[in-house]
Amino acid sequence: MKKIFRSTAVILAVVLIAFSLCSCRNLDSMREHQAFYNSVDKSEILLGGNIYKAVNNGNRELMFTNSFDYSYYVTTKDVPVLLSNLEGDNLDVNEDLTVIKKNIYNYAKWYVREDVYDKYMAALTEAALDRYFLSYDEYLDSGRVEFRVFQRNILLDEETAEAINKLLSIPDKDKVSYKELSDGDYAHRIIYLQKCDKDMLVTNGSSEVSVINDNGKFYVCSGRTYDEESILCPVSDTEKELISKLFEDYPDSVDTYNFKYNFEPDPSYGKYHDNDVPYKAPATENSADNNTV
Amino acid sequence: MVKKLIKYDFMSYLRILLPVQLIVIGVALINRIIQFFEPPLTKTGYGVDTGSSAIYNSIFVSSLVLYIISIAVCLLITVIISVVRFYRGMYSNEGYLNHTLPVTASQHIWAKLLTSMLFYLGSLFAVFISFMIITAGDLNIEIFKAGFYVLGKAFNSYGANIALYILEGVILLLLSVTAMYLKLYCCLSVGQLAKKRKILLAFGVFFGIYVVKQIIATVFIASAAVNYVFFESISEWISDNGIAFIHILLCGSIVFYAVLSLVYFLINKYLMSKKLNLA
Structure with missing residues (x-):
C-alpha cells in the first residue's frame, strides 16, 4: 500500500512539473490585453511594453479607429490577470495601438503612446482644423456567425477641403433656405463630414458639415441649427465636380433621408415628437391624404 | 476495539473508492494531455481569432464533460458505498457478527460515521487534485494568485x-x-x-x-x-x-x-x- 501511494505521488509530481512548462492560449490572450498603470496618479499606462501618457484634449477629440479587440483592461500591477476584467477599467485601443481611450462613465480619458506624444500634443494645441474627413461603416464576416462593423475614416484631399471652406464662408445673403430642398421622405443624399487637422490626428467632434445632393443640386450646410433662414450654401459650378465626386467615390458613407426634417416635423412622427401637441400636417395638393387631428 | 472497526472499514472502503478516485484523476490527466494539442491563437486584421478547430473543440468539450460527470459519479458512489456498508454491517447478515462484538451502538455509529466522513473528504481531496492537474501550468498559478488576491482584499475590508x-x-x-x-x-x-x-x-x-x-x-x-x-x-x-x-x-x-x-x-x-x- 505504501509503495502504491509513494509511486502515485511521484508520478503526480512529475506530471505536474511537466505541465508547468505549458501555458494556456486564453490566458496568454488575457495577458496581452492587460495594461497596467505605470504611475500612482494613473497618468501613464503600460501596455505591450509601451508607455502611454495621458493627454488633456480640451475641446478636441483624438481620432480613433477602434481595433475591435474589445477586451483590454487596465489595472494596478498587483491585480492578477484572471481578475483584470473585474478589477480593471475598460480600454478601447486604436487600430495602430497609438491611442488609448479609457471609458469612465459618461466621459473618456485619452492616452497616447510615448513616441507619438509630442506629435499628438502639437495637433491638440496648435493644429488648425481646416481639413475634413468622412466616415463609413465596413461590414465584415470574420468567418463566424456575427458580422463585425468597423468605422473607417477617410481624409479628404486639400483641394476638396478648400472648396468646402470657401463655400461655408460665403455671405449670408448668398445662402438659401432649407425650403429650397425637394420634398419626399428619401429626397436627399447626404454625406456628413467632420473637421480635422491635416494629419487626421484630432477632430472637433461636435462640429459637423453636411453635403447634400438634391437631385443633382448640391449644397453644403455647417452644423445643425433650427434657423430656417440662410442655412444652405449652394455649390457653384466650379466646385460641383469636386463635391459630386464625393458621392461617386464614397457611396458607403451616403445617408438618404429628407434633410428638411431637421427643421420641420417628420409627418410620421409629429411636431417635436410631442404626443400632447396635436399635429397638423402642412396643406398639400391632395388634402384628402392629410392626417389631420 | 473501535480502532479495529475503523481499520477494517477503512480497508473495505479503500478497495472500492480508491479506484474511483484514481479514475477521476486519470480523466483529468487525459483532459490535460488533450490541451497540449490546443491550436494557437491567430490574429487577423480584424481582431483576434480564438482558433476555430472544430475537431479539437469537440474532443476538448467531450473530455471536459466526462471529467465533470466523473466527479459527480465519484462523490455519489462515495455516499452510496457508505450507506450500503452501514446497512450491510448493521442490519443484514453481517449484523449478526457485528452486534456480538464488545462495542456499543454509539461506537458502531461513530466508527461508520468517521470512516464515511474520511472517505468523503478523501473524494473531495481527489477532486481537488484532479482540478490541479486539469489546470496544471500557468493557469494553476494564476488561479492561486487570484485566490490570494481576493483573500487579501477581503482581509483588508473585513479584517x-x-x-x-x-x-x-x-x-x-x-x-x-x-x-x-x-x-x-x-x-x-x-x-x-x-x-x-x-x-x-x-x-x-x-x-x-x-x-x-x-x-x-x-x-x-x-x-x-x-x-x-x-x-x-x-x-x-x-x-x-x-x-x-x-x-x-x-x-x-x-x-x-x-x-x-x-x-x-x-x-x-x-x-x-x-x-x-x-x-
Whole structure:
C-alpha cells in the first residue's frame, strides 16, 4: 500500500512539473490585453511594453479607429490577470495601438503612446482644423456567425477641403433656405463630414458639415441649427465636380433621408415628437391624404 | 476495539473508492494531455481569432464533460458505498457478527460515521487534485494568485472576520456532511423495523423527512409574507450589520446542523440498541 501511494505521488509530481512548462492560449490572450498603470496618479499606462501618457484634449477629440479587440483592461500591477476584467477599467485601443481611450462613465480619458506624444500634443494645441474627413461603416464576416462593423475614416484631399471652406464662408445673403430642398421622405443624399487637422490626428467632434445632393443640386450646410433662414450654401459650378465626386467615390458613407426634417416635423412622427401637441400636417395638393387631428 | 472497526472499514472502503478516485484523476490527466494539442491563437486584421478547430473543440468539450460527470459519479458512489456498508454491517447478515462484538451502538455509529466522513473528504481531496492537474501550468498559478488576491482584499475590508468566516465555514461543511450521513443512517435504522421491504421503508422515511422540511420552509416563508413589517425591520438591520449577520447565519447553521445530527444520532442509537431487527 505504501509503495502504491509513494509511486502515485511521484508520478503526480512529475506530471505536474511537466505541465508547468505549458501555458494556456486564453490566458496568454488575457495577458496581452492587460495594461497596467505605470504611475500612482494613473497618468501613464503600460501596455505591450509601451508607455502611454495621458493627454488633456480640451475641446478636441483624438481620432480613433477602434481595433475591435474589445477586451483590454487596465489595472494596478498587483491585480492578477484572471481578475483584470473585474478589477480593471475598460480600454478601447486604436487600430495602430497609438491611442488609448479609457471609458469612465459618461466621459473618456485619452492616452497616447510615448513616441507619438509630442506629435499628438502639437495637433491638440496648435493644429488648425481646416481639413475634413468622412466616415463609413465596413461590414465584415470574420468567418463566424456575427458580422463585425468597423468605422473607417477617410481624409479628404486639400483641394476638396478648400472648396468646402470657401463655400461655408460665403455671405449670408448668398445662402438659401432649407425650403429650397425637394420634398419626399428619401429626397436627399447626404454625406456628413467632420473637421480635422491635416494629419487626421484630432477632430472637433461636435462640429459637423453636411453635403447634400438634391437631385443633382448640391449644397453644403455647417452644423445643425433650427434657423430656417440662410442655412444652405449652394455649390457653384466650379466646385460641383469636386463635391459630386464625393458621392461617386464614397457611396458607403451616403445617408438618404429628407434633410428638411431637421427643421420641420417628420409627418410620421409629429411636431417635436410631442404626443400632447396635436399635429397638423402642412396643406398639400391632395388634402384628402392629410392626417389631420 | 473501535480502532479495529475503523481499520477494517477503512480497508473495505479503500478497495472500492480508491479506484474511483484514481479514475477521476486519470480523466483529468487525459483532459490535460488533450490541451497540449490546443491550436494557437491567430490574429487577423480584424481582431483576434480564438482558433476555430472544430475537431479539437469537440474532443476538448467531450473530455471536459466526462471529467465533470466523473466527479459527480465519484462523490455519489462515495455516499452510496457508505450507506450500503452501514446497512450491510448493521442490519443484514453481517449484523449478526457485528452486534456480538464488545462495542456499543454509539461506537458502531461513530466508527461508520468517521470512516464515511474520511472517505468523503478523501473524494473531495481527489477532486481537488484532479482540478490541479486539469489546470496544471500557468493557469494553476494564476488561479492561486487570484485566490490570494481576493483573500487579501477581503482581509483588508473585513479584517479578522474573514478568518472566522473560513473557520465557521469549515465547521459548517463538516457538520452538514455529518448530518447527511446520520440522516441516511437514520432512514435505514427506521427502515429495518419493517418485516419486509426494509429498503423501501427507508426510502419512504427519507422522502418523509424531505416533505416535513419543505412544509416547515413553506410555513416560514408564508409567515414572512404575512409579517412583512417585522421582516422588513430585520432586513434593515441586516443591511446595517452585514458582518454580524453573516456570523449569525453561519453560527446559526452550525447549531442547526449540530442539533439535527444529535437528533439523528440519538434515533440511530435508540433503534440500534433497543429495536434491532435482524430477521
